[in-house]
Amino acid sequence: MxxxxxxxxxxxxxxxxxxxxxxxxxxxxxxxxxxxxxxxxxxxxxxxxxxxxxxxxxxxxxxxxxxxxxxxxxxxxxxxxxxxxxxxxxxxxxxxxxxxxxxxxxxxxxxxxxxxxxxxxxxxxxxxxxxxxxxxxxQARRALDYLVGFNLSPLLWKKIRPGLSAGRVQSPALRLIVEREEEIERFEPREYWTIEARCRKEEARFVARLTHYEGRKLEQFDIGDEARAREVADTIKRAARGVLRVEKVERRQRRRNPPPPFITSTLQQEASRKLGFSAQKTMRIAQQLYEGVDIGAGSVGLITYMRTDSVSLAQEAVEEIRAWIARHYGEDRLPPKPRVFKTRSKNAQEAHEAIRPTSVARTPESLKERLTRDQFRLYELIWRRAVACQMRHATIDTVGVDLACEGGHRFRATGSTVVDPGFMALYQESAEGDKKEEERML
Structure with a gap:
C-alpha cells in the first residue's frame, strides 16, 4: 500500500x-x-x-x-x-x-x-x-515574520497602546498608506471649469468639449470660476447661434488585444471589480474549485492552482482552447498563431501556469446546476478570461471631430465603434476605478 x-x-x-x-x-x-x-x-x-x-x-x-x-x-x-x-x-x-x-x-x-x-x-x-x-x-519568510513581529509588537504595546502589531508585510504596507494619505492632505484644491456643447446631427446625439476660445487653446485652469465659465458660454452662444460647423474629421482604426490569463493578483482585482468579492473570498472559492467539486461523476478539480504569478499556459491547454474556439466561434476568431504571454515579474515561477479551467469543455453553463452561485460566478470569470486570451484581437474605429463657430471657438467630439469584437464577444476587462468607455457613434 x-x-x-x-x-x-x-x-x-x-x-x-x-x-x-x-x-x-x-x-x-x-x-x-x-x-x-x-x-x-x-x-x-x-x-x-x-x-x-x-x-x-x-x-x-x-x-x-x-x-x-x-x-x-x-x-x-x-x-x-x-x-x-x-x-x-x-x-x-x-x-x-x-x-x-x-x-x-x-x-x-x-x-x-x-x-x-x-x-x-x-x-x-x-x-x-x-x-x-x-x-x-x-523558512526565511517565516523567520522574518517572527523577528519583525515578535520584537516590534511589544514595543508598540509599550510606547503607543496594547493590541497593536507590527509585521514584515503590514508595516511597510501601513507606511505606503500613511504616505499616500499625507500626499492627499497636502494637496491644495484648485477650481476649474469645462464647457461642453450638447450636439445633435439628425437622430445622433453627442457631446463636444470646448478646446479653443477666441483662437487660443485652453489650458486646464484657464476658466477658473463660475462667473468666467458663464461669460465664455454666453459669448460662444452669441457667436454660434445654435449651429456648429464641422471643420475636421479624423478616422483611425486600432486593435485591442485580449488580456493575459489570470494570475493571483489579477484574479483578485477583477473579482473585486466585477463580482464584489474580497481578496479572501476570491481565494477561498478558488481553493474549492481547485481542490474539487462534485459535478455528478464524483469530485473534479475545475481550475489550475490559484497561487501563481505566471501568465504562461501549458501547450496542451492552448491547443484545447484554440480547438474549442474554432468549433464554437469559427476559425476566423483565431489569430494565426497561439498567443504567448510573458510574465513581468522577475521572480515568477515559470514552471507554474496561469489560472485556467482544467478542461475548457466544462463550460460554465454546463456546471451551473452543480456549483454554488459564487463558485459559478468565479468559474465563469476564469473560464471566459482563459478562452478569450487565445481569441482574435478586437478592431475598433475611432473618430475625432472638430466643430467650430465664428470668433475662433472650437469644440472636440470623440467616439468609437466596434468593427469586429474579436475576443470582446466573450470577455471585456474592467477598467481600474470602474470607468467604462462610452462608445459613441459619430
Missing amino acids: HLVVVESPAKARTLRKYLGKGYQVLASYGHVRDLVPKEGAVDPEHDFAMRYQVIERNAKHVDAIAKALAKAEDLYLATDPDREGEAISWHLREILRERDVLDAKPVRRVVFHEITERAIREAMAHPRDISQELVNAQ
Whole structure:
C-alpha cells in the first residue's frame, strides 16, 4: 500500500477517486509545525537556527499519518506546488524521521498544478525530491515574520497602546498608506471649469468639449470660476447661434488585444471589480474549485492552482482552447498563431501556469446546476478570461471631430465603434476605478 499526504480533506477525496485501490490518501489539514511561541524561536546569533513544535490542533492528523506509514511501503508527499506546500512536506518528513517511523522507506515529492486524472498520474509517475531551495525560501519568510513581529509588537504595546502589531508585510504596507494619505492632505484644491456643447446631427446625439476660445487653446485652469465659465458660454452662444460647423474629421482604426490569463493578483482585482468579492473570498472559492467539486461523476478539480504569478499556459491547454474556439466561434476568431504571454515579474515561477479551467469543455453553463452561485460566478470569470486570451484581437474605429463657430471657438467630439469584437464577444476587462468607455457613434 502506498501512502499519499495532501493538505486538505477535499483534495484527499479527489485524489482517492483517481488513484483507486492500493493508495491511502490522508490530509495534514495545513501546516503541521510552527515556531515555538516564545523568545528564542529564531536565533540570529547561530545562523538563524529555528525551533519548531507540532501545531496542537493538527497533532492528531500527524499521529494518523505516522500510524498509516507503519503499514505503507512508501510515502508520497502531494502538497501544493508552492513554497508553503514544499515546507509542509519537509516538516512532515522531518517529524516522521524524528519519530523513527520512516525505516528507510522511500519518500517521494509529487507536484501537480491541476487536480485531474491525467495530471495526477503524470505527477505520480515522475516524483522528485523535496526542493530545499523552496523550503529555505519559506523558512526565511517565516523567520522574518517572527523577528519583525515578535520584537516590534511589544514595543508598540509599550510606547503607543496594547493590541497593536507590527509585521514584515503590514508595516511597510501601513507606511505606503500613511504616505499616500499625507500626499492627499497636502494637496491644495484648485477650481476649474469645462464647457461642453450638447450636439445633435439628425437622430445622433453627442457631446463636444470646448478646446479653443477666441483662437487660443485652453489650458486646464484657464476658466477658473463660475462667473468666467458663464461669460465664455454666453459669448460662444452669441457667436454660434445654435449651429456648429464641422471643420475636421479624423478616422483611425486600432486593435485591442485580449488580456493575459489570470494570475493571483489579477484574479483578485477583477473579482473585486466585477463580482464584489474580497481578496479572501476570491481565494477561498478558488481553493474549492481547485481542490474539487462534485459535478455528478464524483469530485473534479475545475481550475489550475490559484497561487501563481505566471501568465504562461501549458501547450496542451492552448491547443484545447484554440480547438474549442474554432468549433464554437469559427476559425476566423483565431489569430494565426497561439498567443504567448510573458510574465513581468522577475521572480515568477515559470514552471507554474496561469489560472485556467482544467478542461475548457466544462463550460460554465454546463456546471451551473452543480456549483454554488459564487463558485459559478468565479468559474465563469476564469473560464471566459482563459478562452478569450487565445481569441482574435478586437478592431475598433475611432473618430475625432472638430466643430467650430465664428470668433475662433472650437469644440472636440470623440467616439468609437466596434468593427469586429474579436475576443470582446466573450470577455471585456474592467477598467481600474470602474470607468467604462462610452462608445459613441459619430
